[in-house]
Amino acid sequence: MRVHEYDIVVIGGGPSGVPAAVQAARLGARTLLVEKNAGLGGTTTSANVAFPGLFHAWGEQVIAGIGWELVCRAVELGGDELPDFRHDERPHWQRQVRVNAPLYGALLLEEVHNSGIELRLHTMPASAHWTGELWELQLCGKDGLETVTARRLVDCTGDADVIGLAGLERRRNPARQPGTIDIRLSGYDVDALDHDELDRRHALAVESGELLASDLGSRGRPLLPFLAKRGENAIHLVGIEGATSRGRTAGELAGGAAVLRIYRFLRSLPGLEDLRLDFRASEVGVRESVTIAARTTVTGQDYLAGRVWADSVCHSFYPIDIHRPDGNGIDKTHLRHGVVPTVPRGAMVPAGNPYAVVAGRCVGSDQAANSALRVQATAMATGQAAGALAAMAADRGTDVTGVPMADLHRVLVRSGAIVPTLPASAEV
Structure with missing residues (x-):
């Protein structure tokens, strides 16, 4: 049986997975994107949470890059205009950028195709094994099982599905936030x-x-x-x-x-x-499932303080937004004026294997921090960073923590992303 070989395999074609695959492909990596549904977009399209945000904080843009490019393209194609976010004091939920979900999903398919990414829809991972040199993955499609290999793996499933299949630790809170059918x-x-x-x-x-x-x-x-x-x-x-x-x-x-x-x-x-x-909506939207046992766990205290980590890869901006597990409303804690949190690379790297990287909702975080980190704009930013990390690590023959932060930031900025200003003690 022929084994298909790739530099990067991205599992999950939602808010984090598409930017991850596009970024890896832009760096010249032979990239496969695997998605369980009939189209791309994940929560935005299948659960119809078609208001990805937030990209701006305190009147300034803090998240841009590939995800933002695609959102802007959808707004323009839909005949709409972006709001003026300068000096914007509206409640956070009024500062969302709304997109036409069917148009947006079509644009994602077009972008993936034009980027030279190989795409498998209606496909899910069945097994994942790190050999010491490569990831061996079995994919289950309508025609049965297919074996592929990847030099580096990006899990953008939102539920850390592949991390779990690989036997790496995932964490669940005893009382999880409710889901929603739109x-x-x-x-x-x-x-x-x-x-x-x-x-x-x-x-x-x-x-x-x-x-x-x-x-x-x-x-x-x-x-x-x-x-x-x-x-x-x-x-x-x-x-x-x-x-x-x-x-x-x-x-x-x-x-x-x-x-x-x-x-x-x-x-x-x-x-x-x-x-x-x-x-x-065609599927229930899930707010919380699992997070990875990561090298770094972001806490609610870290998030509310706007901690800038030595290995920060992107910003995040959203209030702590815990939908009470019993369904009775929402507990919100808003960020102090001027505070813009960041996401560290360590939260995206499984503690047990640095040759994989995750993005989106399942990054290492406690329930409070995760209730804010889970939103789509942050998922897009972590996805792009994950795609860059995986492609750069594969090209250099290192694990994803071996990529110097200064090099990662240069690559992300060239692709339109906004990166945090690291502390003076951070690697340059």
Whole structure:
């Protein structure tokens, strides 16, 4: 059986995986990108969280590069304009850049193809083994198993799937944040509704078990905010296990059941008889599953302090944003004015094998830091850094920690990224 050989294999074609593969290919690496879904974009397209951010902090851009290029291209193609982020004091959720998800997904496919990246859709990793010289991977596609090798491996699955297959340690918090199934509702006028009556009926529905307390995203009086948002990114699905197929299956079943519960309940209310469900995302969005046991673990304290590590690869900017594990709302801690956190390379490198690198949601971090690091703009930045690290390490015959930070930064800046200013004690 022929074994296909690559310099870099990137597993996962979401917010971190596409920039990783494009960056590696731009450095001349023979690159394979593997994605389980029918298209690219991950959370942005499949879960329809089509507002990647945040790229700006305190009126200045802090994340750019390949991901930002693609977002800007989608905005332009959609006939929209980017907001003016200077002197922007709006709440963080109003500073998101919205993209047209179908257009964005098509642009990602075009970029990957034009970059000379070999692409496998409808494909998942089945095994991963480090021989001491190469990664041997078995991929499972519609036509069976295929063996490929890679000089360096980039895990952008969001759940550290390949790190787990390789027998490297992953960490789970005992109480994880809920997932969400995204929907869009129409057919009603929010201002014409009897809000007190709707709140009364909602309380009775939760008491009787017709609805779960977490269905509308929080307890108390959640119905008006839910209807005002048309259901967008609001449903909480508690207890989701995102890192296993069984867990994801249970999550999808829970998402489908929640949509039906909510739809049937709302249609029974006065003023909502003509309510329509216009859209349902194709998969449940997972906020939290696992993180890697990394060389460096970013804590919430590190994040809120805006720590600049000696091996920082990119910025991150988002409040601590912990959706309570019981589904009852969100605990937010906002950054102090002027603070811009960073992500260290050490958080992207598994403690047990420095010949692999991860990007996106599963970087080494505690729950507080991860609730901010998980967002798409940061995933794009860590993805581009991971692609550069892997390609440079493969070319030099070193592990990914052997790439000098000054060299990495030069490569990233040439590709449009913004890199943190390292402390004076850092390697230059």
